[in-house]
Amino acid sequence: MFADITLPIPFDSFTYLVPPDLEARVMRGCRVVVPLGKNKIYTGVVLSTHNNAPQGVEIKAIMEVLDERPVVNEQQFTFWQWIANYYLCPLGDVMKAGLPGAMKPTDEKALKASSRKRKAIKSDLSPSAWAGQLSPLSPAQQKAFDEIEVSFLDKNVTLLHGVTSSGKTEIYIHLIDKCLQQGKQVLYLLPEIALTTQITERLRCIFGDKMGVYHSKFTDGQRLEVYQRQASDQPYQLILGVRSSIFLPFQSLGLVIVDEEHEQSYKQQEPAPRYHARNAAIMLAQMFKAKTLLGTATPSFEVYHWARKKLYGYVQLTQRYRNMQLPTIEVVDTKEAKRKRLMKGAFSPRLIEVMKNALERKEQIILFQNRRGFSSFIECKTCGWVPRCPHCDVTLTLHKKTSTMTCHYCGYTTRIPERCPACEESKFVDIGTGTEKVEEQIAQLFEGATTLRMDLDTATTRAQFERIISDFSTHKADILVGTQMVTKGLDFDRVSVVGILDADTMLNLPDFRSYERTFQTLSQVAGRAGRNNTAGHVILQTRSADSDIIRQITQNDYWQMFCTQMEERQMFKYPPFVRLIYVYLRHKDNELLEHLADDMGTRLRAVFGDRVLGPDSPPVGRIHSLYIRKIMLKIERRASIEKVRQHLLAIQQQMQTMPIAKNLNIYYDVDPL
Ligand SMILES: [Zn+2]
Ligand SMILES: [Zn+2]
Incomplete structure (x- = not known):
């Protein structure tokens, strides 16, 4: 007997001999250990067994069978194959992404460790001791909820387009509750960074231990436990997770919610499979004849286009929760301020004034700068030499606190040179303004104000990220300065001012999506201002103050922005066309x-x-x-x-x-x- 087996390497499958004593145990969906090459071993998944001896190749034998019953079900196989076909990658790449690391050990040591782990894990399968009450819906939310239900009668996918702070989460909770009561499972997807303790705790209070959380920052053991429970007879009914949770085994999926559907982090960039979790989740739901709800304040063009074309249902929520006011956005022309030499670093006189007033009133401020590090890079003042990564085609980003320069592509790090290697002079200038430099300028401009910084350097781990959020929400600092990270649906009560230091860096990216993305990011960051009863104040600094896109952002005119951009995309043949x-x-x-x-x-x-x-x-x-x-x-x-x-x-x-x-x-x- 032979078996076709997929391994976690970029090939579809390999054929192995099944030794007679293992014949009864080698089944489709079970994991096996096999040798590959001279001295490698891999854990693979059995795709099929057959009697067709491969011709002209040396055939090796399966060494061990790890499972008593299949750990990959038929639905998962169908889904894996769809990902491999659509995203043009070998099945092995999908299998690698689809199973938690602990399930595919690649050497003897890891194998032993994994079997120990398997014994050590005991799932807490006691029935839910309690489940919290649902917080009732407002009339506007109730209306949206009813409309979603009607839309699901004839649409598989529905877009919930709700302004920031309209309480979309409450609607999700009611939909989840209803689905669970019908005995079906729910998958609730959030972008990596938005899956905070805040949201987890809130759902835990309502759904208790019916809910499992699946996160890439979890340990191998934790991920394995969730996977095994999903494959068992008593799976979690609700999975709250990031993009990779689409690969978990489901048995009776009834609803998939993709929150912040426009988020770029739903797309896996590297390595393969380079899938889009939102699109893949829609496919996953269809395999179960389940419904998909896509939620956002700023829909991606693709999704909005399909909703306009009536392929997707469309439900709008225009009222902010408790009738909170949308923030006012004030544009400050930095071109003018620069010409008059009024800029103090990254700060215009108007931004400084608004910030000082807020600080006097003991209110908090968020500053958004889409660039981490001290500045973008250094340049030799004499000859213009710029340090570049020896392995990649990029300039090195300066990190002044550690006197180092780093490549953000490969991680190469080196010290700032004492002298320019090209001309031997020792005078350098900083080009551009990163978050670290902004932090330094705040210290000079706003005496006594305390600052937190949130970017990929200060928030490398989940714990650090949560720590910064918790410190800021308990007002341990007045100002939070950060990159894209500060835009991710965080709720702070005392933030009255949001400063966007430089809208142009995003607008000027050479990408057909740059306007769409700038609109999305800036609307999200503006939405952080003014949460509790006070209308927020957003200062948007730009050199292109009179451009259409800036006007569309300040007026929150998604429709105008969409129409103008779509005309261009149709003309130049870009997605969604x-x-x-x-x-x-x-x-x-x-x-x-x-x-x-x-x-x-x-x-x-x-x-x-x-x-x-x-x-x-x-x-x-x-x-x-x-x-x-x-x-x-x-x-x-x-x-x-x-x-x-x-x-x-x-x-x-x-x-x-x-x-x-x-x-x-x-x-x-x-x-x-
Ligand atoms: Zn030089
Ligand atoms: Zn590099």
Whole structure:
């Protein structure tokens, strides 16, 4: 007997011999341990058993069977295969993402540790001792709730478009409750960073131990426990989790909620599978004939477009909870202030004035700066030399507190040089303003004010992140300065002022989504101002004060922004009007890569014609010492993705059979963000 087995490496499957004494135990969905190559062992999942002996290859035998019954169910197999097909990656990559680390040990030591762990884990399966009361809905929320239910009668997916602080979570809670009462399971997805203690505690109070939480910062053991419980006869009825929880086993899924559906972090960028958890969750729900609710204050264009086209249901919530006022957004023209030499670092006179008033009233302030570090980089004052990463095509970010410079792509870190290696002079200037520099300027401008900083440097762990939130919400600091992280749905009672230090860095990114994203981010950050009874005040600093996009943001005019941008996207053929596929090629030899990328471009054009653009070097053309080329494909929405896949894989195979392309790495990003 033989078995096809998928391993956590970028291949679909391998065939192994099943030793006679294991024949009864090797079943589809069970894990097995197998040798690979000279001395590697892997944990794989059995896809099928058969009697077709592979020809002309040496065949190895399965070493051990780890499970008494399947740990991957049929629904998961279907879902894995859909991810592999749609996102153009081998099944092994999906299996790697789909099972918690502790379930796929790759050496003897880890294997032993994992079997110990399996014995040590005891699930607390005692029935729910208590469950809290539901907090009743407001008339506006009740209306939205009813509309969602009506929409679900004939739509599988519904968009809940509700302004910030409209109380979307309350509506989710009522929907979850109803679904659980019908004996069905609910998956509630949140972006990584938004899954805080605040929301977990709130749901725990209501759903008690019917709820399991699944988070990437959990230990292997904790993740394994949730997985095993989901595969057992007594699974959690509600899973609150981040994007990877779509891979958990479900038995009777009835509802999927994707909160903050516009969030970019739902897209897995690296490594494969480069899936979008929102889109994959919609597919997952459909496999169970379950419903999907997408919630946001600033819908992604794709979702809003499908709602306009009536493919998705649409429910709007325009009233803020307890009739709180939307913040007023005041635009400050920094071009003018700079010309008159009135700027103090990143601060305009108006922002300083508003902040000083707030501090006098003992109110809190959030400052948003979309750049971490002290500044972007240093430059030699004499010759203009700029330090760059030796492995990647980027400048190094300055971190003054530690006197170091870091590559934010590969993590390479080095000390600030004493002298410029190009001209031997020792005078450097800082270019750009990062969060660390803002923190320093606050200390100079606002004497006595206390500051917290939240970015990827200060909040590397979940504990640090939660600590900063808790310190700020108990008013241990007056000012919170941070990157994108400060926008993520946090509720602070005493924040009256939000300062956006530089709206232009986001607007000027060379990306067709930059306006959409700026609108989303700035609306989210503005929504942090004025929570309890007081209307917030947002100061937005920009050099393009009279541009359409800034006006649309200040007037919260999503509709206008959407219409203007969609016209451009239709004209230049961008999503949602077409489907984008990026083909990436990586190699350590730049010249050879150039040649191979041209070759692949030609082959692609022979099939896809003018739907092919490139090859080009992406903005960061080298990462981890590998050069990169990108070929863009714009595929019509109505085209069969399966046919596209077959063409692409055939061309990839032609490329990879050429001897000179031996070390060429080809991969895809479907629906890239
Ligand atoms: Zn120099
Ligand atoms: Zn680097």
